[in-house]
Amino acid sequence: MKLQQLRYVLAVAENGLNITAAAERLHTSQPAVSKQIRQLEDELGLKLFTRRGKSLTGITVEGQEVVERAIVILREVENIQRIAQNLKQESRGVLSIGTTHTQARYVLPRVITAFREVYSDVSLSLHQGTSEQLADMVESGLIDFVIATGGERLFPELLRLPCYRWDRVILVPPDHDLTRLGRAPTLQDLAKHPLVTYVFSEKGESSFKSAFARQGLVPDVVFTARDADVIKTYVRLGMGVGVVAAMAQDVADDGLVALNAAGLFPRVTTWLGFRREAVLRNYMFDFISRFAGHLDPWTVRRALETSSQADVDALFADQALPMRGAGGELVPEPGVPA
């Protein structure tokens, strides 16, 4: 058994069982891949793939077991290489981040810009997706970091570091009824209007709906979208009252007024997660620290030494996490309608 053979098997499994495509991605010839896989099968004495005629049609159950272990093996091989590169102060490297729209659009740009200036040799890639997709991507090793909110049960194997907290904010057209309340809106106020907000995560409990339910109210959600830009568009069209993350609110949002929603919904924590077994490159520590100031390398290493997520949470329990988003700045003060 050789590491190349495992790499080849994995590449084939990850490229739709197409040996030609796998060979291209591996920068080698297709007979090389074909032969190595066959040799591994011979050595192990089992078929990793099912074949019809000459083309691969599926992975056998044992093949799947082998693939899973190959992932672990190659991951650790990469860890060894990262250790070496860290020591050599090698500045080249890769950092791929999986995240949701809100982070990618409103929070990360500043961090990434600054990061790229310092680490020009680090190839940075951003993958946007739903929580479910991110979970798959991080599991398969496609991405190093996940930056997301909620979903504790979706990412059970990740070490999650709390980064900051945020409230929601209410967006309405300038002449909307809610702007004439003379005070910040309540849930009762909101329940009287059609609402436009985020798609509810498939698995996570919807803190949005339950906030209303707790007061015996049923929100009239007329439209949901994955990102705040779409929501804003429909609010401008007068489809309803928008409820978005405070970070997504921009002073330059013309045609919209932001109203404070702090306290109406539970605060949300954005965290950064990665696999516990991962060896982090130095620039990864720096990225984390740039993204969340309190997560300096020393603190992150301490979190890595814990044995469970509960211990990590305890590490940060006594710290007041920073708040993000301008939600508080555009509050219509009592008697001062926007």
Next chain:
Amino acid sequence: MKLQQLRYVLAVAENGLNITAAAERLHTSQPAVSKQIRQLEDELGLKLFTRRGKSLTGITVEGQEVVERAIVILREVENIQRIAQNLKQESRGVLSIGTTHTQARYVLPRVITAFREVYSDVSLSLHQGTSEQLADMVESGLIDFVIATGGERLFPELLRLPCYRWDRVILVPPDHDLTRLGRAPTLQDLAKHPLVTYVFSEKGESSFKSAFARQGLVPDVVFTARDADVIKTYVRLGMGVGVVAAMAQDVADDGLVALNAAGLFPRVTTWLGFRREAVLRNYMFDFISRFAGHLDPWTVRRALETSSQADVDALFADQALPMRGAGGELVPEPGVPA
């Protein structure tokens, strides 16, 4: 990086940094090992070992990191091979068990005899040691199974399957005072006599001492040994009253009388433990099932699907574990002194 290089590094690290010894264990030449290690160091660009002149004097910190990951990698490689061998119904294999004296001497012989008759091609090895030593051995992959008692905190990473429970039994010479009580001895009775029992485990809390302490008594332990045979010898010499595991009591123990100690000390559970990541060969499932009838392959696989030891414990919570040892059979009934 190649798997052989990792194997070589590991062998050198495990053989006192002696390349020659490592080469012999690997059935290869010593220059081969020397060269491969050097090549890996060159490829990674770091020194794995510290050298004085030409001889290795130590492992660098990075070398240690690499060794730890190499262990994981090679373990998974072995798992892949086991999967293949299981499928081929390959009957050859290795099974090494680490255990304590009591199990090795009194419980395992019958199981092992029967097992060897069926699996003559499985090379079986037994390693006796203290809990601490066993923990090291299983961690380094030297042994597949640990069969022991207590020590939950000593084996945190093992999947532990409860096998059976047992009480202690009291051993005295035939003419001893305790045989004339006309009833089973109490802790008060025991506290009046010099006692001979097991060495207390270094890290585990001593359930022996605390049983006395709970009644405000202090046992007069005059001698401790690692195994019951030694204890019996000293009881025969009249050094004191023996307290041993019920399994260790043998009807053929001439010159000794066994008195019931059930209820005096907390019941002890013997468990069988192995690493969660391990792939078990079919004969290993069979061994477990022979050792503890309720641990059939199906049940063990179910335990393997759990995510924590707590879940495993819950699996067996409602089952009455079998008792082992003849302690109950030689009880001096009230009014019937032995």
Next chain:
DNA sequence: CGCGTTTACGTCGTTCGTAACGATA
């Protein structure tokens, strides 16, 4: 001088790429 490591070199096995072949839809 013994012990252990490294260097040198010849041999053998293995991997790879190109090119031709085979099978499938």
Next chain:
DNA sequence: TATCGTTACGAACGACGTAAACGCG
């Protein structure tokens, strides 16, 4: 016939073992 996998073969590479050299106690 286009697509994809396998077979064939020559070239390059790499691992290993023997033998000799080197350093250190």
